[in-house]
Structures are given as structure tokens and as C-alpha cells.
Amino acid sequence: MPLDLVTIRCLKDNYAYLLHGPAGTALIDAPEAAPILTELDARGWGLDLILLTHHHDDHIQGVPALVQATGAKVVGAGADSHRLPPLDIAVEADRDFDLLGETVQVIDVPGHTIGHVAFHLPESGMAFTADSLMAMGCGRLFEGTPDQMWQALSRLNALPGDTLICSGHDYCAGNGAFALSVDPDNPALHDRLEALQESRSPCAPAPLSLERATNPFLRVAELRDSLQMPDAPDAQVFAKLRRMKDEF
Template identity: 75%
Template structure:
């Protein structure tokens, strides 16, 4: 079942969030110039939604190489003829790319400029796609709703720098992450930040609406995501004098053991 989303600013492109597999998200972006997909966890819900809306898929943007983000690419390409776009640095672990991109290089998708942001940590080669005109950032398993991805290939300082690149975006940016881990992430956030009224309000709103907690604005994540609140949590963790990156590393260790 798709979930319609709108950022705080009026978007140029329409966003549709699709649930895939057990807890993945895929995203369709549609505008006058066509339609693109961000990540391809499962073909059936994506192809069904495209057919229902009468949209032709032009391209697939891939954030990183994990199977639950790329495994449906061959089936979707066979059905639609869509081009595949992904990180040049990870091309050997991605499906065949029609366009290999690198952070900082110019990219245009659906008539909009797109910033390719280097966000290693969860994997080396992970990228995020920021559509500044429409106010969307597709962050997959880097910055996630109420959390961040596990450090499978990178280390804590690397992930911290990735999160800071994303934290530099405008607060109204809609953060479109790769999974619905809201229950576990919310429970951990409460365990380390129990006196945060914004966190309580967000979790209550999620429970009342019975909807996923992603996408959410970057402003919301700054207020409720413990991995963006290192400075606010330094004292309660007994880490006075530690750097923000060191506090983040402790939080990530705590979450791994939670």
C-alpha cells in the first residue's frame, strides 16, 4: 500500500512511498519529465504501482549494494527498460549501470539538479540523492528514521561525517530512508533520551496514526534521532569532554547491543 508524502515546501516532483519485503521502503518520484525509482527491493509492489498510475519508469537510482536494495533491478529493467544509475565507486557490486555517478559531479534527474552525497559507514560506496528543488533526500541506510544504519563496512568516525553531511541540508528536507525500523529505533531513542518531549510526541503521533515514521523532515530527525543529538546526550552518557563523534560512537555501540 503506497503512502503519499509531502515535504513542508511545495515539491516539484510527486513522491510515493512503497513498502517492500518485510520492512523496506522504495520510492517513486514522478514529474512532467517522467518517473524514477529509488532502490529496488521487490518488483511486484513497484510494478503494480506503476501500472495502477499509468507511469512509465525511466530510471532506477541505487543507494548501495545490499541485496534488499538492488535485487529487483533485473526484473524491473526487463519490464520497463529503465536505466540504472548508481555510484561509480561501488559499480562492481551493483547491477550493471547505465550511468555511474560520483559525489560532487553534476546530475540531473526529471529536470531537477540532484546532489550525489557520499555517505559511507553502513557500506563503503553508499550514496544519498538530494533533490533540493523538491526538498527530498534519499538516504537509505545512512541517516534513518530515528536511527542510522549499522556499521557493516565503515567505522563510527566515517558514519559520523556522513551524518554531518546530511545534517547540513535544510531542515525542511524530507528524509526518505530505507527501512521501517521505527519500533526498535524508537525504543532505543527513549532509553537514552527519556526526557525529550519532541521524541515522546513523535512516537505518540506515529502510534496514533498507525503509519510509518519515514519519511520525516530533517528538522524532526534533529529533534528526536539520538544519532543526531550527540551534543545533547553527552552529559547524560557521562562523556563530558568527549567529542560529538565519540558520543556518536558510544551510542552506536549501545544500539548494537540493545
Template identity: 75%
Template sequence: MPLELVTLRCLRDNYAYLVHSDAGTVLIDAPEAMPILTELNARGWGLDAILLTHHHDDHIQATPEIVAATGAQVIGAAADTHRLPPLDVAVAPGKPLEVLGEPVHVIDVSGHTVGHVAFHFPHSTMAFTADSLMAMGCGRLFEGDPAMMWDSLTRLNALPGDTLICSGHDYCTGNGAFALSVDPDNAALQDRLSAIAQSLVPCAPATLDLERATNPFLRPAPIGAALGMAGADDAQIFARLRRMKDGF
């Protein structure tokens, strides 16, 4: 059976995601208990597991309350065990994981933090990328460096184009403004921002194909030429863009 995806707004600008099928329900990240538990109760769903992408409080702080209310297992990266809530299942890139009867690929997306993982559901064409690849942007580099984040984005960019990228925040206003400042003639970006402003489409999720067309961090070559970096390595252009965004 296809998986049902529910996008939840939490805190000020966080996203959490419920994924449901006849086999049960899982949550990706736990920013705030009330909207998540309210949605579960409204739908009459239990909760089988919480998948945690990284250790920042705005992605994990509601885990104990949700576990107490639902009995859900907690799944997270073995490399981040010391900074996550107690894990029932520790996962690692390249090791098999099954969720709701579907294989799930754990992808190392270090950069925003070291040990950050994304969860890719290939059969359902969904990837939960949290603060790595984001809508029209990427996460700030708190622990990793530009080369590390570029490697992570390259891994995500290798996924099929119809993959739904489920990122961790609605930063569309800031990300969109920066994207337009470095890619002003991008018609696809202009159309996306117009549709978001008119509430015709959400900020996230969005397909990887749309991110490829509108996200400056996935478009280093054409943007690099405008920055006077024609012929530069993509990783170098990415590093320049990330520095520019930090000061934007």
C-alpha cells in the same frame, strides 16, 4: 513542476520511493518488483530510471526484473560498480546529475557500506538516504567505522531543515525504543512515537528538523552529558551510541 513522491513498502520492512513529474518517473532502490510494478501500472506511469543507493540485496535485487518490465536506466555509484547491477550511468559525489529536469546532488554517506550514496533533490527538498540517516536512527556499520558514519551524518545534517529524509527501512519500533532509552525526557521524541503508534504520521519520510529533534545520533551533545561524556567530542559520543544500539 513539483515532484510527486510515493512511498512503497517492500519485503518485510524496506521502503522504495517513486518520484514523478511531467518529465517522467524514477525509482529509488529496488527491493521487490511486485509492489513497485503494481504501483506503476495502477498510476499509468512508465519508469525512466532506477537510482541505487548501495549494493545490499534488499536494495537492488529487483533491479533486473524491473528493468526488463520497464526499460529503465540504472544509475548508481561509480565506486560501487563492481557490486551493483550493470549501470547505465555511474555517478560520484560532486559530479553533476540531473533527474526529471532537476539537479540532484550525490552525497557520499559511507559507513553502513563503503560507497553508499544519498541522492539530494534540493529544489524539491528531498533526500534519499537509505541506510545512512534513518528514522530515529542510522544504519549498522557493516563496512565503515564510526568516524566515517559520523562524517556522513554531518554532511546530511548540513542540509536545510525542511528536507524530507526518505530512509530505507521502517525500523521505528527498535529505533524508537532505543532513542527513548537514551533520551527519555525528550518531549518531541515522545510525541513522534505516540503519533506513529496511532498511525497519525508515518515512520518515514520525516523532515530533517524532526530527525534533529528526535534522532539520538544527531543529538550527541545533550545525550552525551547523560552518559557521563560531557565535553567529549561529538564523534566519540556517536561511536558510544552506535555500540549501545548494536547491543540493544
């Protein structure tokens, strides 16, 4: 049976996620403690594990207060442990581990940061991608190269289409506007933006199939001609799109 998923808005535009099942509760990323503790209290849940995707403050700064309040163990990439809060469990890219009785695949997704990882739960059909693959976008390249990010997005794009992509921020207004500027004749994109205007629900998670249909960073093949790069490799088309988004 899939784990229960709860999306929590934090800070200005962050998302954190709770996973709950018979074996306990886990949190993916900890932007701030207060709204997470409020959600746990409202549901009568404890907190057993905190999974961290990358080292940026807006994903880890709630860890000390949450550990103090709940006794949760902290899980993160061992290769980036020098920039993360103290880890109780260090995981490696391309190695699986057990979470609440379910197998988790750790996917290496450098680009936004070098140590960034994503967590894929095949049984529950979820992937926690934070600031790599995002709703209608992808993260800025603060540490990695365009080629690294393109390879990271390609790894995520290889997951099943019904996988829920649980990303780290509500950047949907800006991402949607940029997507529309480079892909204006995309009916799926228009439908998604219209649905978001009519709903107060979070724009993440969203199925990977929807990202494939509306996210320009997964649509480089479809956008190659309009960008006047008919013979360019996918990674070069992606790099141009990312530069355009940075300047948008």
C-alpha cells in the same frame, strides 16, 4: 514545481520511493519488483530511471525484473559499480546530475557500506538516505567506521531543516525504543512516538528538523552529559551510541 513522491513498502520492512514529474518517473532503490510494478500500473506510469544507494541485496534485487518490464536505466555510484547491477549511468560523490529536469546532488555517506551514497534534490526538498540517516536512527556499521558514519550524518544534517529524509527501512519501533532509552526526557520524541502509534502511515519520509529533534544520532551534543562523556569529541559520543544500539 516539486516532483511527486510515492512511498512503497517492500519486503518485510523496506521502503522504495517513486518520483514523478512531467519528464517521467524514477525509482530510488529496488528491494523487490512486484509492489513497485503494481504501483506503477495503478498510476499509469512508466519507469525511466532506477537510482541505487548501495549494494545490499534488499536494495537492488528487484532491478533485473524492473529493467526487463520497463526498460528503465540504472543509476548508481561508479566507485561501487563492481557490487551493483550493471549501470547505465555512473555518478560520482560531490558531483551533480540531472534527474527528470531537476538537479540531484550526490552525497558520499560511507559507514553502513563504503560505497553508500545519498541523493539530495534541493528543488523538491528531498534526500534519499537509505541506510545512512534513518528515522530515529542510522544504519549498522557493516563496512565503515564510526568516524565515517558520523561525518556522513554531519553532511546530511547540514541540509535545510525542511528537507524530507526518505530512508530505507521501517525500523521505527526498535529505533524509537532505543531513542527513548537514551533520551527519555525529550518531549519531541514522546510526541513523535505517540503520533506513530496513532497512525498507520509510513514512518518515513520525515523532515530533517524532526530527526534533529528526536534522533539520538543527531543529538550527541544534547546526550553527551547523560552518557558521561562531557569532554569527548562528537564522533566518540556517536560511536558509543552506536555500540549501545548494537547491544540494545
